[in-house]
Each structure stands twice: as C-alpha cells, then as structure tokens.
Amino acid sequence: MNDVIIIGGSFAGLAAALQLGRARREVTVLDTGLPRNRFAGHSHGLLGHDHKPPLQILAEARQQLARYPSIRLVNARAESICGTIDDFSVLIGGESLRARRLILSYGVADQMPAVQGFAESWGSSIVPCPYCDGFEVAGQHWGLVWSGPQSHNHVRLYHDWTDTLTVFADGHEIAPDIRADLARRHIPVVEGRIIEIGRHGSRHATVKLDSGPDVAVDILFAHPRNKPSASLHESVGLATVNTPQGIAIKVDERRETSTPGIYAAGDLANPLMASVTLATSHGATAGIFAQQSMLV
Known part of the structure; x- marks a missing residue:
C-alpha cells in the first residue's frame, strides 16, 4: 500500500511528492502531462526559475525526484477514487491502487x-x-x-x-x-x-x-471561467467554494479537505489566484501535513 497517492503531477503535486519522498514515504504520482500553463512560453515569479518555460521547470523537477526511491511517477489518469482514511482506492486502467492518504492536485481547465x-x-x-x-x-x-x-x-x-x-x-x-x-x-x-x-x-x-x-x-x-480538470472530488462529496471564475475545493490551513485524509493543492484548491509559486507552496504544505497525519 502507498502512504500517499498524488493525483496531478504539475507544480503542486511534485512539490508534495518531494516533501513526502524526503520523509521516505511511499508515494505514487499520477499525471496526464497537461499542466494548465503549458500554453505559456515562460513562467515568472518562481524563485530560482524565473523566466523559464514551465515545461522545462517540470522536467527538471521530475529528474530531481528520481533520486528518491520511494517516489513513483506514473503517466496515467485516475478514473475514480473511493474509500476512507487509511484505506483509499484509486482506479487507473482497470488496476486499483491503495493508499492511506490522497492529495488532489489535478488543477483546473480554462473554458x-x-x-x-x-x-x-x-x-x-x-x-x-x-x-x-x-x-x-x-x-x-x-x-x-x-x-x-x-x-x-x-x-x-x-x-x-x-x-x-x-x-x-x-x-x-x-x-x-x-x-x-x-x-x-x-x-x-x-x-x-x-x-x-x-x-x-x-x-x-x-x-x-x-x-x-x-x-x-x-x-x-482576460479571466474566462474555469472548471476542475477532473470530477473526482465530486464522487467523494468534497466541499467546495464558489469563485468569480469557477469553483475550488475547500481546504483548511493544512490543505486538508472536508474528508479526513484527502488533501488538495494548486489551482484546484486556491480560490484567490493562480500562481506557480503558490501552487508549489501549497503542494509542499499538503505533503508535509499528510505525512504528519500518519505519525504514530
């Protein structure tokens, strides 16, 4: 069983994986390879990576995660999630993966x-x-x-x-x-x-x-409306908040959702503004508190 399955491997998801990998927790990151800012030529405001193409930053991050043996990166879309704290299941391609915690970071899609x-x-x-x-x-x-x-x-x-x-x-x-x-x-x-x-x-x-x-x-x-890139949060009834551009998953200061054991980070759970810097920060926060919630 995984300690954590992270659904979405862009800035928030990879930042969460880094914290968990450094804590030697077993982590699987599921990603479709379609980050929201893939249309941008450069990403700005991220310390140490200012004015780099966002896809380049993500590629470098994945290379850095390779040194942590407990992190597994999988190019796949999560089809469904179910379960409760300490026993969640994620279905991908007919295979069911289990985890004690989930982090949702699959972002939003602009309409x-x-x-x-x-x-x-x-x-x-x-x-x-x-x-x-x-x-x-x-x-x-x-x-x-x-x-x-x-x-x-x-x-x-x-x-x-x-x-x-x-x-x-x-x-x-x-x-x-x-x-x-x-x-x-x-x-x-x-x-x-x-x-x-x-x-x-x-x-x-x-x-x-x-x-x-x-x-x-x-x-x-321009600020077109957006919607979550997947509907997994709906299947487990997570609370949401309305924003002028769409909905966001409601989280507390630890990035935990209304369902114990499920965390959310990135644009999916940020009703204020989209930002690579904030997504990275919130992802790291979700990873740290998910890890601390499993301490005995």
Whole structure:
C-alpha cells in the first residue's frame, strides 16, 4: 500500500511528492502531462526559475525526484477514487491502487469563450495574470475584458504596471459608480461584444467588435471561467467554494479537505489566484501535513 497517492503531477503535486519522498514515504504520482500553463512560453515569479518555460521547470523537477526511491511517477489518469482514511482506492486502467492518504492536485481547465482567435491567442497575446506576465509588458497599452464586478479590482491592480488601459465591456453591465471611477482614472470603456481576436506576433492583439472600429492593444488580459480538470472530488462529496471564475475545493490551513485524509493543492484548491509559486507552496504544505497525519 502507498502512504500517499498524488493525483496531478504539475507544480503542486511534485512539490508534495518531494516533501513526502524526503520523509521516505511511499508515494505514487499520477499525471496526464497537461499542466494548465503549458500554453505559456515562460513562467515568472518562481524563485530560482524565473523566466523559464514551465515545461522545462517540470522536467527538471521530475529528474530531481528520481533520486528518491520511494517516489513513483506514473503517466496515467485516475478514473475514480473511493474509500476512507487509511484505506483509499484509486482506479487507473482497470488496476486499483491503495493508499492511506490522497492529495488532489489535478488543477483546473480554462473554458475558452466562443470567440474566434481567443483560444489560439491564450498564453501569448491574451493572459490572465499581471504577476506572471506584467513586467514584460510594463508601460504598454493593456486591454482588459470585463468579466464582472471583480474586474474593477483588476483596474486598480494594473496601475502598478501601466498607465494606459482600455476596458472592453463585452456586453457586461458596468455599474454607474464604477464607470465614474473609470472616467476619473481616464480609462476608456469600449462597448459592444468581442467577436474576434486578431493576433500579431507573440503579444499584440486586435480586438474586433460587433459594432464600432477594431481596437489594437499590446496585451489583452482576460479571466474566462474555469472548471476542475477532473470530477473526482465530486464522487467523494468534497466541499467546495464558489469563485468569480469557477469553483475550488475547500481546504483548511493544512490543505486538508472536508474528508479526513484527502488533501488538495494548486489551482484546484486556491480560490484567490493562480500562481506557480503558490501552487508549489501549497503542494509542499499538503505533503508535509499528510505525512504528519500518519505519525504514530
């Protein structure tokens, strides 16, 4: 029997495995090889790995984990989970693996809107996170696709990187008091729905609307909804929390879910913001507390 099975082998899952492997716990990591940030050319903000391609960072991490004999990396998708603390089962390819603890780190998948060119531009000329990409395009003309009241916070946040911002309402109602604040900040609001994104090189984008002229920006920020990359948490009834972009698994300060013995880390369990740094931190936390929960 495994001490821990980790479902999802990106930044959070591998960080958890590292802590458990160093504690000489028997760990199996199941991974499909489709991390959320695979569309990004570079990852930023992770100490020691700033401006490296995310897939390169993950490949180096897997190489480093090879020195720990108790860690097994398996390229497979978990089909189902069941059981209780000290006796969980994970089904993969008709084979049932058992473990005392589970860590769910299978992440989320962004749901691209039905706008021509949007998916093709995602991760290059359309990005979601200023902490991840803002420095590289600081001082340039930014665009923001309005997605709800939370977008007002993004407007204030972006001011640390640029003084030139255009808001695209994209059919959303923007409250009069928020519009007044945008006007005070000299931020134009472009009405109409976005029907196409024209991409020019690795960054620049042209936003085409159902009415009015096209608008060119140097980078476009957008926050499409996302959903968990698997539904395993539903099958065991884990509590969740609603976020403006989707749902996240509810965890406590130890990263333990509402079911004893099941932990969650990474974007799947972070309702605040997606970040490689936070995913790595939360994964390490989940690994450490999963290990400590098995002490006798």
